[in-house]
Amino acid sequence: MEKKIIYLRDTDSAQQDRINDFFTLFSNELRDTNLIEQVQLVKIADIGLYEKGVTVKILPENIVYIGIKNNDVKKIIEETIKNNKIIKELLYEKKSKQIRAVLKNCGYIDPESMEDYIAAGGYKALVKVLTEMKPENVIDELKKSGLRGRGGAGYPTWMKWNFARGMNSLEKYVICNGDEGDPGAYMDRSVLEGDPHSVLEGMIIAGYTIGSSKGFFYIRAEYPLAVERVQKAIDQAAAAGLLGSNILGSNFNFELEIRLGAGAFVCGEETALIASIEGKRGTPHPRPPYPSVKGLWDKPTIINNVETLANIPQLIAGGGAKFASIGTEKSKGTKVFALTGKVKNSGLVEVPMGITLREIIFDIGGGILGNRDIKAIQTGGPSGGVIPREFLDTPVDYENLGKLGSIMGSGGMIAIDDTDCLVDLAKFYLKFCVDESCGKCAPCRLGGYQLLRILEKISEGNGELEDLNKLKKISYAMQKASLCGLGQSASNPVFSTIKYFEEEYRQHIVNKRCLAGKCKALVYFKILPQKCKKCGLCMKNCPSNAILGSREAGYVIDPQKCIKCGACFDICKFKAVMKE
């Protein structure tokens, strides 16, 4: 009998973990049936299912049983393990809304082993390209596939490559943009760390297609493991003859080098990234000329995002038409999102384009923490916008998100619930962009700073209604007049929060209240006498002696002395302290 593995996991979060009991039950049963040598039992930390009771996964058949009770154990061993029969009543039918294409190898292969990657079908596309395809065939496949850049703007990949291919130059460059600086996004990191060879393969194919012999990986220095693994992958590929001269017997030469980012968000912008590889300050240049005409060291250059490049091998191997069978009319394939914020299951998800936001947040993300109400979704990081919950049923693609005033971006997706203040959120993102503005052009350098000052004024309770107009005007000017994508989109969070949540701004400005309780100056703490048990804990913990009273008379907060630290709110066991 082939050796089997049983993964065990209690997926109910509410109950006490029962997995040790089940582990014992299974191992006793296996011992009794003399199968203990052939079956390995493993308790695992995550099985990809939630709130489904005790769950087991049996490998190599990949059978998943859910909601297992004590007396099912015997049956599972007897029927499935011994006789290879499936127990219908317990079987979990896979209805996962995720499709793993880019992430298909992540977590399944050893990222430091090229053999593993090849065994999983890797480098097949490269062989196909070098032996059967001309560069124009590759462009045709890309065109058929409808693949668009996954870094944010969604520019068709085939056009970018075709421009560079058409340029008459002895030197051309391929750059992989791994400067994933968006707070709240870590897709590129996972791909670089989990499946570096797929990106490598994509780059070699890109090099062949545009006629380049040199490529650069630009990776954030904050991702040391990614850097290490990519370097290892480059060394392995070079040793195997997949990099260097006359690759696979063809007359195509290509080499790759790593260049490190140094913590500048603006370097994700392609012209700034080029400056950074050249060893200079990462300040952007006006476009045109586009990098595909005049890029690194003034030579034609293509810059692709990690995820775009990781899509290339499977696209070529399976053909453009197959790739295009997933997705919507104008956005094809899958997209990886980093789902974070107030969702129950945060993590990376890979979904087909066209899935609705609701499906991502509720079916895959499991809903909002503490079953609170969702207020909005933020996509695209500091350059994106918020989408209010009325639009939860919008299918996700480049056009739809753009219409709603947000962007696909590199794939950050953040769920916001009713305890989050959108004025504060806009301030947070803006502060990020103000810090990261390179200072070269005035609209971004000055506009961002002015926007931030107005938002600070509003959150401190000194806002005036006229400020709303000012915010809109400055945002508009920045969008139209900034030099690069950072400045043009830096005002998006402000713009979109005013568009959808003007009422919340008015609460701050007119009523001087922050209902979510995030803007400290606009929060007031109050003790509710009907809930107060007069324990006095709040008084003991108040750092500014703002709570007056006694165990007999009860307690009140002196608003003059209160510094709004929230210590009383946190410490009260009876929820008698109220924020308003």
Place this chain on the structure above:
Amino acid sequence: MKKDRLQADLEGLVRKWKDKRGNLIMILHSVENIYGYVPRDTSLKLSRLLDVPLARIYEVITFYNYFKLEPPGKHNVSVCMGTACYLRDAASLIEEIEKILHIKEGQTTKDEMFHLDVVRCLGCCGLAPVMMIDEKVYGKVKKNEVVDILSKYVKEEE
């Protein structure tokens, strides 16, 4: 001791990179990795070895967040203020650390034990809020756990 070794290394480093275009940032990374910051005399030497004006080197160092001009503390405490951590109240962690160590963001304690930085996304958003001490990442940190985490490093010293 460490410094002597680097000075010898510096020439090797420059030799390794000299003929490659756009080498300055990569060389600075190597210097930063050894010292934890870029000392002024190293910059001066680099300027001579690479035949690049000192101003060009400083222009690059001050542009990028990663390069520092001041020596860091023995243990580098970085609190993540990416969006996910921000939403899960990383601000309270910073407040707590500032209270415990009596330093503000970007400062080093008097005994040069801890240096506190507030950083952009550490890329562990699923574990928010996250803090990192040296190379070790602490996920889902609660405010009241901060004291224990920091005191572990103090105890190690003793």
